[in-house]
Amino acid sequence: MSQLSLSYEFFPPRSEAQQRRFWCTLGCLQTLNPAYISMTWGALGSTSAASLEILEHLVKDATVPVTAHLSCSGQTEAQMKPMIEKLEALGITRFLALRGDVPAEASGHDATLSHASHLVSLLAQDPRRDISVAAYPEVHPESASAESDMKWLKHKLDAGAKRAITQFFFEADTFLRFRDKAVATGITQTLVPGILPIHDIQKVADFSSRCGATVPDHLIERFGRATTEESRYSAAVEQCVNLCQRLRQEGVNEFHLYTLNQSTLSSAVSTELMGKSVESIVAA
Template sequence: MPAPRISFEFFPPHTLDASFRLWETVHTLRPLRPDHVSVTYGAGGTTRELTHEAVTTIGRNTGLRVAAHLTCVEATKAETLAIADAYAEAGVRDIVALRGDAPQGAARFTAHPDGFANSVELVEALARTGRFSIAVGAYPEPHPEAADASADVEWLKRKIGAGASRAVTQFFFEAETFLRFRDACARAGIDAPIVPGILPIISWAGARRFAERCKAHVPPRLEEAFAHAIRDGREELLALTQCTVLCERLIEEGVEDLHFYTLNRPHLTRDVCFALGITPEVSLQNVA
């Protein structure tokens, strides 16, 4: 079974301790030779400057290809495109274009009066610049605001048509969830790569909260397995096994790329990659 191409997602730090954790994550995972890494944009655009700083610093100091998240939240079109221009001037050529979550305290997303109304408009504007390779989000289970699963497929088709070259999915717990979505996209005529987003379960309680927030289905068998593992002190072992088996099943079904949501906690992601046969690059300077 060939090893997949991999990519990692980080989030920008808010504190000094979080900065150290981000750099530990980068340096732990860099030897695995990811195709690229990406840096998220906080809800409501709250980490706009921090994201820019993290993206440019990682790219400058590590040589990694870095993709910057960009959203439509609480910004005019001119302000959003100015951020994109700043990325281009810094040598960043990859953008993950998202509508973005509602600002804290708001029930749902509301477009800025002078801003982009949705991710399709944002993708169109970025594509017109000719300066970026654009990725977008995809939802293998219905988005909380979608009428049904078919609406997510049609919306993804619009984003690809607007100029996006690939999509990365929300996380899921069962391989069949992604495979059904991939098949539905193929039937709809979507031929751009769709990369599964993988969430290593560092904390089952945390994963459950994420799932509730994005309406991801939690299989009862997995709920029961983690309940027993936590009771027996085997949560880390189960997390490693669950994530590895999920990835292996996807690879068996022809998936060639995996995108890991690291949560700036690198060790489980690293161990899953090891289990998949992805070996770290060894510096000759360290071999004596």
């Protein structure tokens, strides 16, 4: 059986307290020897300047490879190229190519890169770059249909990406159905499930409705019954581990964890996954 491969996603810390927690979280999760860590780009209210600043420190201090998320929406090729060069000057060779949010006001510039595939093509001009893209098992909210979303996913992967990391989801079948459709569409690149440990069910439910992910009723009920910090923690670890183990039974060996800059849940889930073989899960 192929070896388990984990990666961890972080966002740029803002306050001093967040900075301290970030470095502490990173220190803890690095000991689990992830394949790489990734840093979001201008997401969750941060700016690209904040991403650039933290990436500069990260590349020097991290003991594992670093992937920089990079978004292109509203930018021209002439604006993106120096940014890519800046990241490369820091030592970054791994990129997660994204569109990002569309600016409220159109720039009026015809040459702006309007889809992630345009950024993939730009990055792929240098074959040494390792390029990933985003994928949506429950369909990107702006897509006209699941079929068109899949078509565009194949298009951006074929522009030069090695893998697609998915939006989070909570049912294994959601990912497995998506993977089947991707294979039927001719997608051969790796699809890596994005896994979100549930730190706060209400926040997750609010956020999910904005990005088109479904939180199943049984999870809302399960967390509703968990009235203490301890029982919520156990429910979160159990949900995540069960999801990943079910996917491992179906041949999935790479997982990307959305850490939200907190180590406790991601570390507990990772340790459980590393400690249990699929044979013992099947037998259980």
